[in-house]
Amino acid sequence: MKSPIYDWHLSTSAKMADFGGWEMPIEYPKGVGKFPGGTLAEHLAVRERVGIFDVSHLGKVSVKGAGAKEFVNSYVSNDLNRISAGKGQYNLFCNEDGGVIDDLIIYEYSGDDIFIIPNAANCAKVAADLQEFAPPEIVVQNIHQDYGVFAVQGALSGDVLKALGLDLNLDYMSFTTVALPKYPQLGELIIARTGYSGEFGYELLPKWSSALEIWKILTPIIAELDGRVCGLGARDTLRTEMGYPLHGHELSLAISPIQASANWAVVLTKEKFRGKAALELERAAGPERIMRALKSNDRGIPRPEMKVLNQNGEEIGEVTSGTFSPTLKVGIALALLKPEYKVGDLVQIDVRGRLSSATIVKAPFVPSKVN
Numbered sequence: 001m002k003s004p005i006y007d008w009h010l011s012t013s014a015k016m017a018d019f020g021g022w023e024m025p026i027e028y029p030k031g032v033g034k035f036p037g038g039t040l041a042e043h044l045a046v047r048e049r050v051g052i053f054d055v056s057h058l059g060k061v062s063v064k065g066a067g068a069k070e071f072v073n074s075y076v077s078n079d080l081n082r083i084s085a086g087k088g089q090y091n092l093f094c095n096e097d098g099g100v101i102d103d104l105i106i107y108e109y110s111g112d113d114i115f116i117i118p119n120a121a122n123c124a125k126v127a128a129d130l131q132e133f134a135p136p137e138i139v140v141q142n143i144h145q146d147y148g149v150f151a152v153q154g155a156l157s158g159d160v161l162k163a164l165g166l167d168l169n170l171d172y173m174s175f176t177t178v179a180l181p182k183y184p185q186l187g188e189l190i191i192a193r194t195g196y197s198g199e200f201g202y203e204l205l206p207k208w209s210s211a212l213e214i215w216k217i218l219t220p221i222i223a224e225l226d227g228r229v230c231g232l233g234a235r236d237t238l239r240t241e242m243g244y245p246l247h248g249h250e251l252s253l254a255i256s257p258i259q260a261s262a263n264w265a266v267v268l269t270k271e272k273f274r275g276k277a278a279l280e281l282e283r284a285a286g287p288e289r290i291m292r293a294l295k296s297n298d299r300g301i302p303r304p305e306m307k308v309l310n311q312n313g314e315e316i317g318e319v320t321s322g323t324f325s326p327t328l329k330v331g332i333a334l335a336l337l338k339p340e341y342k343v344g345d346l347v348q349i350d351v352r353g354r355l356s357s358a359t360i361v362k363a364p365f366v367p368s369k370v371n
């Protein structure tokens with residue numbers, strides 16, 4: 001699958017790779033325009049100024065009809081009754097065993113009109129599951145290629161929107177639908193105060209047909225602010241610094257929300273949701289492993305699937321995500337460990353046969369600035 005601006009990426013010599021079945025830019029090694037590129041420069045631009053990402057591979061699912069909100073709420077772990085029209089909520093879509101089919105954001109237009117953003121690889125599964133169980137009055141549609149998705153992230157994100165002629169006052173996890181005053185011919189787009197970087201930012205969802213034109217308007221604005229066009233490599237280092245999970249790494253059918261330390265997105269007081277019974281049992285018994293954040297004490301760089309050991313050399317878990325932190329200039333990781341290992345404990349990571357010292361710390365690794 002290809003983004004609506006796929007050819008633009010190729011024109012900039014972006015490094016492309018498969019991501020959830022979509023060929024997406026990982027980084028721009030030669031940069032875009034006069035600016036140097038690469039994951040490190042892209043990452044720091046977001047932390048210090050602003051960056052823009054094409055994340056059009058993210059899924060889109062529409063659920064409409066009488067009782068749509070109540071119907072979706074019976075399948076997700078968080079409680080949609082805690083939000084109202086114009087708001088969004090992070091959620092986990094589980095199976096009966098408590099495994100995570102996907103993590104997603106759900107936006108509410110109204111109680112009868114729900115818009116869901118799943119991950120790329122799981123969009124069809126989420127849509128098919130909801131379609132299978134939806135009553136006749138509710139219509140579930142997989143609209144994956146109806147919208148592009150562009151994430152504008154960083155402290156100067158508001159300046160980008162002002163350059164588009166917009167002066168929005170959106171709270172975090174809120175959204176609206178607007179036309180661009182300077183470009184009414186491009187139609188309406190969805191703008192949400194969300195993102196995956198830990199910085200103040202927005203996600204813009206233009207219609208697929210107008211996505212390229214809007215992208216070409218946005219990128220010069222970003223350049224004027226000394227920002228960068230960013231690939232999914234920087235998106236991954238940014239989210240790892242925040243301790244945000246990535247499905248397939250920190251969440252999966254084999255990694256429950258309880259193990260992933262995502263209890264805050266699980267409302268067991270709800271009357272029902274799929275996987276509730278299994279998650280109640282796991283919480284009561286205590287998980288056999290739990291997600292922890294690790295910070296290297298030496299030059300070791302953790303990578304996924306590396307073994308974590310205690311000070312006696314006994315295996316106690318495994319790295320799920322690991323990278324060099326461009327902000328902290330050290331290796332960082334998320335890892336599933338035996339629950340008795342707590343913040344402050346020293347551990348060792350087997351980095352290709354060499355033991356690297358690390359400390360269990362509290363996530364995020366850098367302060368959140370989403371508000």
